[in-house]
Amino acid sequence: MNNLIKTVGDLDSAITTSYIFAALAGIVLIFAAYIIANLIKWQGGKIDNSPKTRRGIFFSLPVAGVLVLLGLEYYLVMMRIMNPAFRSKYFLCMAIGAVVLLALYFIIGFILLKVVNRDSKFGSILPKKQ
Numbered sequence: 001m002n003n004l005i006k007t008v009g010d011l012d013s014a015i016t017t018s019y020i021f022a023a024l025a026g027i028v029l030i031f032a033a034y035i036i037a038n039l040i041k042w043q044g045g046k047i048d049n050s051p052k053t054r055r056g057i058f059f060s061l062p063v064a065g066v067l068v069l070l071g072l073e074y075y076l077v078m079m080r081i082m083n084p085a086f087r088s089k090y091f092l093c094m095a096i097g098a099v100v101l102l103a104l105y106f107i108i109g110f111i112l113l114k115v116v117n118r119d120s121k122f123g124s125i126l127p128k129k130q
Helices: 008-039 050-076 084-115
Strands: none
Touching: 008 050, 008 084, 050 084
C-alpha cells in the first residue's frame, strides 16, 4: 500500500473523484435500465406481467448500484486513509455520493419515463392511468 492518503489535498482529490464516479454510475445505471427493459419480452395472453418485471428491475437496479459503489469506494479508497478524521470526512462523502447516484437515477429516469411513449417497453414501467 504505497498510495496512502495522508494529506488534505489527497483527500480532496479522492472526494472529487468519488462524486464524479457516483454521478457517472447514476447515468450508466439509467442506460442499463433502458437496455434491460427492452430485453424483457412482452408476455402474450390476457394478463401481461412484463411491466411488473421491468418496474422491479427499474427500482432494484439503483439499490445494487449503490451497494457496488459503496463497496468499491470502501475497498479502493477508504482502506488507504490512515487518519481517523479523514476517514470520517470520506465516509460522509460516500453517503453523499450514494444520494447523488440515487437522485440522478430517479430524476433522469422519471423524466425519461414521462417523455417515452407509454406503449414502449421502457415506457411500460409506470402503469397507465385507466
